[in-house]
Amino acid sequence: MTIGGIVLRSLRQHALSTVVTAASVALAGGLLMSVWVVKQQSQATFTGVNAGFDAVLGARGSKLQLVLNAIFHLEASPGNLAWQDFLDIQEDPNVELAIPLAVGDNYRGYRLVGTTPELFHKAEYAPGKHFELQAGGDWFDPGRREAVVGDFVARKMRLKVGDTFHPFHGLIFDEKNQHSETYVVIGALKPSNTPADRVIWIPLAGIQRMSGHDPNAATDVSAVLVKLKAGSAIAGFQMDMMYNKQGNRLTFAWPIGRVMADLFDKIGWFDRVLTLVCYLVMLVAAGSILASIYNSMNERRREFAILRALGARRATVFSAIVLEAAAIAALGMSAAFGIYLGLVTFVAGIIRAQTGVVLDPFSFNPVMLWSPAAFTALGALSGVVPAIKAYRTDVASNLTPPS
């Protein structure tokens, strides 16, 4: 019988404490992996999502607010900009594509975004990917009260082609603020796994001329999505200078990923606290292994004495305890993957519902390799203290059962 066999039988004999301790490791490991993956994936996704554009032009205000509003369809618009501003940037020789957006209404909490059909036909929300319609749908006619609903909204609100609805004023749903206009769902987008899935798209004029909106702002837009021509990196810098430094009326958020990265930099302290908490949870789990095995040492002294009387060396007994601790940690980490999947799936669901950003629990992250290794090593380390106690067990005095 190998040391592995001895360890296996010991785990089986102390099944309850093995399961409880392994469960605490599983919770800690699952939590650590979840926090790590959600943190890294959300940071990578939020800084990577740009809807296929390089910049956002909007009213004077915060770049972050502008990006959140125009790209993630969160937050309120910092204000409007004139139609001429849109035309100016559209005609800039460095600009490949400029798409105006108008916001200000919702349907039961889901944002209505007014835009032009070019968004669907010309923009690539990801390299090589254009928005596509689900079967039986069509793109809206800019002159009609028609809507194309994002996949998430279609599923949540059970909207299908032919359904009609009344928009509500504002970005937050309030039953009392219903507009009189009736919109017809003409199509539903195939899932794009971007914030566009959480939006109801209608013609730009629909938002601009909705009843109750200021007629003086009927040609204003909330933001303009800007795609620069390839190789025009310097143009982005020049526009940044022109709009942000020389001008004082508009804000040019460029590059979009940098704006989001700045946000994550600002909340870096939170990230560090979270990481610290994870490490502490790891230590607590290791402590639970130590306590569990150490507490069983007194009742197991005779077991060690018998093993030694049968010819086991002190080093064998020591190794068996260290391996047992490592095995509990490894067992826990196996279960941790289940907890990780459950937690990340749950959190990803919330993030998707709130932002449209999709996290993939099955996507590989190095934490899935190093955390089981670290936990197992930490488990083994926590087994050293009880192993020393086992190592020192006096054989002769422990061969007789306690009376």
Place this chain on the structure above:
Amino acid sequence: MMLLEISDLRKSFLTPDGSDHCVVNVKSFALSEQAQMALEGESGSGKTTFLHPIAGILKPDAGRIVLAGQEMSALKEPARDRLRATTIGYIFQTFNLLQGYTCLENVLLGMSFGPGADRNLAEKLLKRVGLGQRLAHYPRQLSSGQQQRVAVARALANNPKLVLADEPTGNLDHKSARESLALIREACRENEAALLLVSHDREVLGQFEHVGDFHKMNRAFAQEVET
């Protein structure tokens, strides 16, 4: 040919007041190969403490123990462990079976630190002691007599040259004790192992042709009685 030779063996323990208390003081003792011998002694006479240095579990304070041509008393602990694992089988009064192991696993464990686990031999030994139908039973599922039989099988598992039996019938009823003793003796004979048994039970001692008086042999106990 002598299997075990002991000379001037002394073993003392520290008492709570800090003084040395000599428990074993044996001038000489010898046991030939395949011999069967019993040592008679009351409880507290130092019988178990006498067996422990022979098994290498305790290091004597002084004296020489030569077992199967190797000087056990001069070996360092790992070497003593190795010699014990390959040369000695030990049967305890309290059986000392591991409760988390089945009968078969307990016997396999007895082989693990010596020649290596041999499942066929372990099963054969358990069948020999009448437990062929109890291979997967745990000690708690067996009677005391059956547990002692597992201990016998385990003691013979590493094909030892010497079996030490410390009050092997002390926890058994009259009938089981008789059967168990007969089994130990037969099994040792079949496996060509010498047997050194210590007991205070006169009926047990009466089964042996060679019985030594441990009271007389152990000068430490004799001196204690005198004082």
